[in-house]
Amino acid sequence: MTSDSEDPNDDVQYHLEVGEDDVADSVLLPGNPERVEKVVDYWDDHDIVAEHREYRTATGNHDGTPISVTSTGIGGPSAAIALEELARVGADSFIRVGSCGAIQEEASIGDLVITTGAVRQEGTSKEYVREDYPASADHRIVSALVAAAEELGYDYHLGVTCSTDSFYAGQSRPGFEDFEASGSDERIAALQEAGVLNFEMEAATILTLANLYGLRAGAVCTVYANRVTGEFRTEGERKAAKCASLAVSYLAEMDAAVEEADADGWHAGLSIDR
Template sequence: MPGDSEDPNADVQYHLEVAAEDVADTVLLPGNPERLEVIVDYWDDHEIRAHHREYRTATGSYEGTPISVTSTGIGSPSAAIAVEELARVGCETFIRVGSCGAVQPEMDVGDLVITTGGLRQEGTSDEYVREDYPAAADHEVVSALIAAAERLGYDYHTGVTMSADSFYAGQGRPGFEGFEAAGSEDLIEELAAANVKNIEMEASAIMTLASVYGLRAGAVCTVYADRQGGEFSTEGESRAAETATLATHLLARMDEKKREAGVDRWHAGLSLED
């Protein structure tokens, strides 16, 4: 193979500037670096470990469970870099924590969406694997997020998420001076008819890379935009953060149950209640 301009196997990762000792096994992945403060507010303790470009990383604990967070910036290219470099220092589980636009009419601003699978409308994952490869959330991560949302009493929806490469034209919004991309006027109706739940910009790439590498990934997003009714509000930003934090603790308990039972995958017969 041709020589690399940077060593991707260096102990300290090139973009994130983290090493193995800086991160826990499970990492929450918000896009916005400022959302890191919202997330760590739910933890028992934390320490900032790195901040380079859009990538800001903190590690701490919640109810005795080690947990990390790394911001990815906007979009799948930078999110894929985060997954790549975190995987190289030993991280095994990734949970996107973000905001989204709701597609279905029964969904309200402030609700949570827990992704079960993704429409790969972003181009990043196409550079890893053929386009008909599914972007599937890990069932253990989905189960933990659902259990967390139930325990916290938050309204949530589960289903397919579309990940786009554009906030404006690619999501059916007008561009500069009212520009409309071909087919944008029908996009939301077509997605709604196919029972797609929401639109955001990173989940499908994160889940695809995790599947390719044999890792776990999922996503929980707070609805900011009602794409059917036109309402937009940033209320409920902390709900996704709190849900993902509790889900990380539940995943650790699920892993403990698996070890006790001598099985590789958690299932409903391994109750977390006893």
């Protein structure tokens, strides 16, 4: 039983200020609140349903499918709060939508990275479960994101992401006055050798919590920086949002196909028509 001191609001969530009728089953999770308006540009309609701190939430329809978006702010701690409170009002599917830094040469500026799993180089998920628990993306959401990227004609890369708590030291960048964290060069080299595609700051927390709670989650990010080539450009900013929005519509059709076939899960033998 939750005491009043731990759950101070009866009708709305404490941080997000959303209630049970405010969000759809599927929610996109950008970091920056300013990205919310860019996400909803691709929808049929939307309403801003809540704004509090770093959390801005809008709900509407994309291609006739109910959809919501909530900004999480930067990093695992605030992303965990968003997922916790969205789940408490009924959301069950989450797609992290953002930008990232690639650490493999082939992931060019403006490409998408669709995450299949994440290295938990952050601290938030470790407060929930042992460190060797995998941060894996839901296979149905990954499939929906791939289908959306293919339909849109976007270049994308499928693989493992590394989530960090620090944009600078944690991602092997120099800090103030060229401060360099101990083992920085070795850490990024080890990740590259392991085939890890990119750095970002929220996916591991979102994926871990979703798995723990029996929910579904995935992540798609646009590459802004490539650490191998030394390039940085905010190019293709809206690609991840457009891909994720379309993926939610695909996801709804996939769910309907699974239900119609009375299958235990999505598989290659099922088909959807668009």
